[in-house]
Amino acid sequence: MNSHGGAPSRGKPATLRQVAELAGVSTATASKALNGRQQVSATTRQRVLDAADRLSFTPNSLAQAMLHGSSGTVGLLTHDLEGRFSIPILMGAEDAFGAGQTSVFLCDSREDAIRERHHIRALLGRRVDGLIVVGSQTNPRRSLGHDLPVPVVYVYAPSSDERDTSVIADNVAAGRLAVQHLVGIGRRRIAHIAGDPTYAAARDREAGIGAALADAGLTQVGPSRSGSWSEAWGRTGAHAVLEAGEPVDAIVCDSDQIARGALDLLRDRGVRVPGDIAVISFDNWGPFATGSRPQLTSIDFNFQQMGRRAAELIFAALAGEPAAGTQAIAPRLVIRGSTTVGA
Amino acid sequence: MNSHGGAPSRGKPATLRQVAELAGVSTATASKALNGRQQVSATTRQRVLDAADRLSFTPNSLAQAMLHGSSGTVGLLTHDLEGRFSIPILMGAEDAFGAGQTSVFLCDSREDAIRERHHIRALLGRRVDGLIVVGSQTNPRRSLGHDLPVPVVYVYAPSSDERDTSVIADNVAAGRLAVQHLVGIGRRRIAHIAGDPTYAAARDREAGIGAALADAGLTQVGPSRSGSWSEAWGRTGAHAVLEAGEPVDAIVCDSDQIARGALDLLRDRGVRVPGDIAVISFDNWGPFATGSRPQLTSIDFNFQQMGRRAAELIFAALAGEPAAGTQAIAPRLVIRGSTTVGA
DNA sequence: TAGGGTACCGAAAAGGGTTTCGGTCCTTTC
DNA sequence: GAAAGGACCGAAACCCTTTTCGGTACCCTA
Numbered sequence: 001m002n003s004h005g006g007a008p009s010r011g012k013p014a015t016l017r018q019v020a021e022l023a024g025v026s027t028a029t030a031s032k033a034l035n036g037r038q039q040v041s042a043t044t045r046q047r048v049l050d051a052a053d054r055l056s057f058t059p060n061s062l063a064q065a066m067l068h069g070s071s072g073t074v075g076l077l078t079h080d081l082e083g084r085f086s087i088p089i090l091m092g093a094e095d096a097f098g099a100g101q102t103s104v105f106l107c108d109s110r111e112d113a114i115r116e117r118h119h120i121r122a123l124l125g126r127r128v129d130g131l132i133v134v135g136s137q138t139n140p141r142r143s144l145g146h147d148l149p150v151p152v153v154y155v156y157a158p159s160s161d162e163r164d165t166s167v168i169a170d171n172v173a174a175g176r177l178a179v180q181h182l183v184g185i186g187r188r189r190i191a192h193i194a195g196d197p198t199y200a201a202a203r204d205r206e207a208g209i210g211a212a213l214a215d216a217g218l219t220q221v222g223p224s225r226s227g228s229w230s231e232a233w234g235r236t237g238a239h240a241v242l243e244a245g246e247p248v249d250a251i252v253c254d255s256d257q258i259a260r261g262a263l264d265l266l267r268d269r270g271v272r273v274p275g276d277i278a279v280i281s282f283d284n285w286g287p288f289a290t291g292s293r294p295q296l297t298s299i300d301f302n303f304q305q306m307g308r309r310a311a312e313l314i315f316a317a318l319a320g321e322p323a324a325g326t327q328a329i330a331p332r333l334v335i336r337g338s339t340t341v342g343a
Numbered sequence: 344m345n346s347h348g349g350a351p352s353r354g355k356p357a358t359l360r361q362v363a364e365l366a367g368v369s370t371a372t373a374s375k376a377l378n379g380r381q382q383v384s385a386t387t388r389q390r391v392l393d394a395a396d397r398l399s400f401t402p403n404s405l406a407q408a409m410l411h412g413s414s415g416t417v418g419l420l421t422h423d424l425e426g427r428f429s430i431p432i433l434m435g436a437e438d439a440f441g442a443g444q445t446s447v448f449l450c451d452s453r454e455d456a457i458r459e460r461h462h463i464r465a466l467l468g469r470r471v472d473g474l475i476v477v478g479s480q481t482n483p484r485r486s487l488g489h490d491l492p493v494p495v496v497y498v499y500a501p502s503s504d505e506r507d508t509s510v511i512a513d514n515v516a517a518g519r520l521a522v523q524h525l526v527g528i529g530r531r532r533i534a535h536i537a538g539d540p541t542y543a544a545a546r547d548r549e550a551g552i553g554a555a556l557a558d559a560g561l562t563q564v565g566p567s568r569s570g571s572w573s574e575a576w577g578r579t580g581a582h583a584v585l586e587a588g589e590p591v592d593a594i595v596c597d598s599d600q601i602a603r604g605a606l607d608l609l610r611d612r613g614v615r616v617p618g619d620i621a622v623i624s625f626d627n628w629g630p631f632a633t634g635s636r637p638q639l640t641s642i643d644f645n646f647q648q649m650g651r652r653a654a655e656l657i658f659a660a661l662a663g664e665p666a667a668g669t670q671a672i673a674p675r676l677v678i679r680g681s682t683t684v685g686a
Numbered sequence: 687t688a689g690g691g692t693a694c695c696g697a698a699a700a701g702g703g704t705t706t707c708g709g710t711c712c713t714t715t716c
Numbered sequence: 717g718a719a720a721g722g723a724c725c726g727a728a729a730c731c732c733t734t735t736t737c738g739g740t741a742c743c744c745t746a
Binding site: 015016017027028030031032035037059060062063064066067068 | 701702703704705706
């Protein structure tokens, strides 16, 4: 770690006192020298810097935190077992906080309320400056309450309490975006294989799809068929769409996994994609979207941006400008082979 | 947070001093009362507890850490963008540390050495008790060096320095396990579609497969065909296996994604799985392994257990019993429909 | 009633860093 | 030569909790 080696640095890390002693000054002077304050002569400063380097001195953030009043840490609470959302969101937050400035505690509550409370206690004990709560469903989740001493931002799954601050994916816009793309490439007979109808995500996407179809003067082919988020349902749903007999030239699938299932069945039936039927889906989950034949055009929900926004909202709240309510992050269309031949 | 509400708890969290003041005792007594020490009368203790509850008091772990000398935190360094490994490993570590006892800082270095150094500086500044370094490849990675003041454990990707402590997946055992299962269900003509040959994982699995075949007195059908970790390669590889002309009744695929590609092609060619050819793969990546038709029999590398072991090794090192060298975690066979009809 | 014992409580220091404020020493100017 | 000013440095307080150790008050016994 230290640039020009030779330091012992075994055992306990060096303290400012040791640096000061080695440099032959007081801790006050050493502190000022290291922090670029103006009360130190150039020669003294250099002596301190050399001493700090020799000892591989790293200021103890715990002590700094106690003085400054803020710890420079944030807690990220999740119960997302697969880590599908949490990692991108965490990376976005890291970006916004500035790497090295703020560190993030990641805790997985595993859908367990007791474990969650446990983690919150621990995080508050460590005096985190804020809390980011990531849900794995889009459904609103129970609020942590308002008696917490730090700002809380809910991400992906909004808080059921409107007075809280939430950042969510804009599923309605995503639904519109999907249909607009299909219409843009000339499709007119659009069907929809939905996910689990108990999820707000499924309902919102359906609403967006309906609105965009209406805007284009079109009517959806068949009902939105609800099922689960699985590939198996994608196969079943696509089967139902074909069996209904109505001609179809595009299918919107509520997730990449559903789309994979649908592609699978269409291939079995000899239906060409995108020639006969274009397929578009949501999530843009890397390996799923790019592993298929053809690759999936998909709507990306910009998780990283959601994390960034969450961090910004925590900053704002700390600065005394809380922003209650729910903010939606705009999704992004990623075009691949399942809707266009060229791509 | 506080059980019977009514507390203000806005602004800065309460301090022990405030609790003591409210209870009419000194901070020393308050501390003893809250920590169950024996130097306090029952009535005084109760008064302190009531005061603490009224103020939603949470002891400041930062101050405790400064006294105790250890922060009760651990840094987990990753550059695993998809979070495929990191989250299970983190959960395993949480388990071993005991939820609430130890909190984990998660940092993503994004394959960037500068960012990595940055994060390490920050973590050491926060006086983490240990460091867990998770690699996304199985290839050995550059050591962080030995001049760090805390124990370091490398997970998944071992350190290239033998004096470091590493926990890795046992890819050789995994290869053996796959073949043993196939042999156990009566397969004798086994082919292998390998992953990227620059990965140690691919080489080790190949070694394990070879060893188990030899043990069973069998010879592999065709060479191990190397490619990438993608579904596309799985299709290409399976095509090559069929085109080679030699009869085959089982294929080992180096990842679930490769297996998905292989399944895809076999289905195109009208080959029945597992009737004509059984397929087995590695990783047991949930949605990939269970989304296919049939579902994939796969070797699970027990990431969670790797995290647990890493935590234990850090504990041991802190207790003065460092365990240099590399430890391999035994994999686990998960049987599904791609090798057995019943399952 | 005095002495010893016990139970309980509080003052103080420690842990590492930052900041304020007072002090020292050197330089400059009249 | 003396006073004023400036540049630099250090003592001490502070953040919050824990722990040691000394002290007080009370009770019991002789």
